[in-house]
Amino acid sequence: MSTALLRVQDLTVVFGARQALRGINFELACGETLGLVGESGSGKSTLARAILGLVRPARGRVEFLQQNLLACTSMQMREVRRDLQIVFQDPLSSLNPRMLVGNAIAEPLIIFEPALDALARRQRVGAMLERVGLAAAMADRYPHELSGGQCQRIGIARAMIMNPKLLICDEPVSALDVSIQGQIVNLLLDLQRDAGMAMLFISHNLAIVRHLSHRVLVIYGGRIVEVAPSVTLFDSPLHPYTQVLLAAIPAIFGSERAHTGDGRAPAGAAGVLPDAAGEADIGCAFRHRCRFAVAVCANSVPPLTQIAPGHWAACHRARDWQSNAGALSL
Ligand SMILES: Nc1ncnc2c1ncn2[C@@H]1O[C@H](COP(=O)(O)OP(=O)(O)O)[C@@H](O)[C@H]1O
Ligand code: SF4
Ligand SMILES: [Mg+2]
Structure with a gap:
């Protein structure tokens, strides 16, 4: 029997013509902190809301404590919420x-x-x-x-207050002054260590995610494009989009990387997120922003593939970067 606390399978959320999530798969273990990063509009909050049952997915499965949440009645879901809690971005509202x-x-x-x-x-x-x-x-x-x-x-x-088994934090410090952000992040880290709950920590700020997470998911255009243990992701990212995010890390928590100040992609890498449902279904959704794109990137969606133990990437060229360390420099 699996030890996963949360298991998300093929989760797909559609808003009208827009697919906010496209077949998301991942697992979260008891006591694990999983970072979820991606720029604004990539589907992070939709994923949180779908796990909590606040958005109805078009397809997929959310299993928490071996229970299929999408099949729960509202009474059953209320009981689940004892163990499944969320901290929102805007504390006052x-x-x-x-x-x-x-x-x-x-x-x-x-x-x-x-x-x-x-x-x-x-x-x-x-x-x-x-x-x-x-x-x-x-x-x-x-x-x-x-x-x-x-x-x-x-x-x-x-x-x-109920000592939940999973705390979802959706950009919990983004609305706060930078001087306060570190205090709140450290509070969450202390609570996580004391209470031993698992955390799904959502942020567009990789510096904070690195500080907190055991493992990181990178999401782009509603798809997971890279998954790795935190150290691996920051030391040897395989997806060109992850590289763009890393280049934009703000210099907090002692990061030595260059930054643009707001945690977004640096100038030159800027682009639009895939919008039309068709575009992202034909090729790699990142291809218009990717300087490494080759012909296959335009006509085939790269599947999320395990490149090294525990390190997954959805890029047709991920094995090139892995076999030629250092070649991927943007
Ligand atoms: N209730 C909604 N109705 C229509 N579109 C939505 C709704 N919520 C989110 N979206 C769209 O889904 C996409 C993902 O949004 P969201 O999950 O909020 O992204 P993130 O949290 O990563 O910024 C965006 O394109 C957004 O406009
Ligand atoms: S699949 Fe192609 S376009 Fe997409 S990230 Fe990889 S190299 Fe770039
Ligand atoms: Mg959000």
């Missing part, structure tokens, strides 16, 4: 402005531990606030009285 933050954090306790009395609940909330680096007295404040970083700590406290 993810909290109810009229609800004391202590009550927001306590909400999952009311649902999942109804026998708990008010005093015990308040103690659990106070302990959780302290665990995320805030004073227990913060429970009596409203969201608008708090800073962005404090609001995100509240969002994390609410997500963590």
Whole structure:
């Protein structure tokens, strides 16, 4: 029997004429932090929402704790949410402005531990606030009285109060000041080490993903284009798109790489994401931005292929880069 906590198979999401996800496959082990990177519009949030049952996929399967989530009733899904939580990008808008933050954090306790009395609940909330680096007295404040970083700590406290087995973080620091981002990332890292939950950490910022993740998925145009252990991905990326992302790493967390400041692709590599459903179904979706494209790239979609143990890439030329280390320099 597999030890995967989460298994996503052939997940495909369509919005009208646009395919946001195209046959996504991956597994996430208990306690593992999996980074998910890709530029804006590549399908990261759609993947998070589809796992949580907030978007209905056209095709595919999401298995969590050996349960097929797409077949769950809303009651069953509510039970699953005890173990499957999310931290959103915008901390303020993810909290109810009229609800004391202590009550927001306590909400999952009311649902999942109804026998708990008010005093015990308040103690659990106070302990959780302290665990995320805030004073227990913060429970009596409203969201608008708090800073962005404090609001995100509240969002994390609410997500963590039931000790979930999987925490999905969808760009949890992108809306925060750069000075606060590192603190929140380190808080998530501490919580992950203490609680041992798995994390799906979504970001367009590879520096942060490198800091946190055991393994990284790179997504482009709704497809996974590279998967590797974090160290391997950063030291020897195989997909030309991953190279573009690496060249754009902002110089935080001590990165020596050149950066453009916003974590996006550098000038010269800029291009549009594949849009029309047909284009990306005929050839490699990255071919118009790829300086290594050859004839086959225009007429055949490169399958995600294991090039080395645990290192997968969807590029017709991935074996060229692997057999000629250093040849792939953009
Ligand atoms: N509810 C929606 N309706 C229509 N299109 C959507 C919807 N949500 C996302 N999309 C489209 O799907 C694609 C992927 O979006 P998203 O998952 O938000 O990307 P990311 O989180 O990587 O920026 C984009 O082209 C986006 O415009
Ligand atoms: S398949 Fe071709 S176009 Fe696509 S990334 Fe590889 S070399 Fe570039
Ligand atoms: Mg998003």
